[in-house]
Amino acid sequence: MSWVNAVVQGILLGGLYALVAAGLSLVFGVMRIVNLAHGVLAVLAAFGAYVLGDTLGLHPFLALLVVVPVMAAVGYGLQRGLLNRALGGGELAPLLVTFGLAVVLQNALLEAFSADSRRLDLGSLGTASIPVTDGLAVGVFPLLAAVTGVVVIAAIGQFLARTATGRAMRATSDDRDAAALMGIDGRHLYGVATAIALATVAIAGVFLGARSTFDPAAGGTTLIFAFEAVVIGGLGSLWGTLLGGVVLGVAQAVGAAVDPAYGVLAGHVVFLVVLATRPRGLLPSAVTA
């Protein structure tokens, strides 16, 4: 039964990995940059919720109402103020700037909050579970987290498919210059894309912070897991990213069931195997989302 349990937990965790990954791949799809600060920004959101809980006594879910819009605003400002400039500086500049940003944020968080591990307090929701069969119970919160992940990813998909702004993003992704000729303001659109990415990563960061412990250095692993979910699933496919997140989550959970030290390693190994045998991912997409 412990195997089934591990797989179920892994699937639920995968929904959250996919949620972090969705923001990473949205930004990459629209402006062809990989935001190396993406993971640290998730941790920043978790610390935001932690401060709100610590000072005002807000429940993490209520804190989301503050953290998500704030992170979206941060994203828009970051894109207009910093990243749009970096885009003009050739291929290396965005990578160097976002990596620099990751180091700056991580060390600033370390100075502000120390290296202690923290966890967001969910109250009674944290321990509530639904018994399925004997010996198998699904936690209410992990289930809620996974459902949130799927709903947000579906919402991003619908947004890209049906709204005018989503169409403009797909057009810019296909051909930036042609889109600009049609009157699409790339600078503003990039700002909106990063705002959406950071809003989703804020949700993911708060859920991850409530699910297990986090510290200022957790940004690196968060970025790596998101990246692995994107590559396993296949670049440019949102549902592929969800599948990638689930595969990664299951690999980690099953690995950890064998030996706690093997959890993360098992995830990396599955990623490397997919990279070696199916470099385009499990669900490759012809259209870049």
Add this chain to the structure above:
Amino acid sequence: MTAVAQRPAAVRVRRGGRAAWAGAGLAVVVVAVLGYLPLLTTRGTQVQLVGLFSLVVLGTMWNLLAGYGGMVSIGQQAYIGIGGYGLVYLASTVGVDPFLAVPVAAVVCAVVAWPISYLAFRLAGGYFAIGTWVIAEVVRLLVTQVDALGAGSGASLTGFAGLEPTYRIAYVYWMSLGIVVLVVGGVYLLMRSRLGLALTAIRDEPTAAGSLGVAVTRAKRLVYVAAAAGCGLAGAMVVANTLRVQPGSAFSVDYSAMMIFIVVIGGIGTIEGPIIGALVFYALQDSLADLGNWYLVVVGVVAIAVTLLAPRGLWGLTRGRVELFPTGYRTGSR
């Protein structure tokens, strides 16, 4: 048509110039002075200088990858760690002389890097960067599982046991100075060669370089393997200096942050840049030591500002008028 056939007699193609001769002279003098230092300075100074030398080697290697090869790696700590662990394993367990173990450890890095490059090269740009980081994490997690390497707590270098500390520190210092000369000189000669020209073309426009007959992937693979060996030398150098290796620090992504900041601040795509960047980074590290982690915040902000405002770094302030280590050719009349 006769005008075209006329040979323009006044054009001169040259590589060097006065600055290059001065640069070569300066390099010889600096190396000679540095070589003499162990006879004048304390052990503490020598240990610190070896730390600076390792920064020069790391910066030069990252510049080779990104500035010349166009590959942004944030996973070179994989090879820094393998170099350090290779030295400890060969010297302490196998019983090889430590000074011989250092180059052998670098060769091990190159041998490991070659197959890994086939995996890493399936990714490009930013995804290549994170991919190299994953590979470094895998190496760290595997090393942490091996009891013969001290698992999570690390291992000590015992191969120097017969040597008096004064001599050991001086020998390690000279070895490190030799490695700096080898690595910087090696990259300089590489960039003056045919391969160097190919790399410059690849960095500027890989598709066009490929269509002109440059073997793009082969050239990049060679650079990746060479940079792995160089980072292995740096890792072995650090361990020979501190006598201790631990998975958490040897495979730390902080090394990548250091390398990137050194190259960006000094000036990417030049031989001189990483050397200047290493000096600046070392000075900042020293003077901001009281600030704890704030120093990485300061250095990070400086690196972001340099990338956006002065992308050619400190050495770029010369606007290419001075080249101590010229790699290209210039044409001019007379």
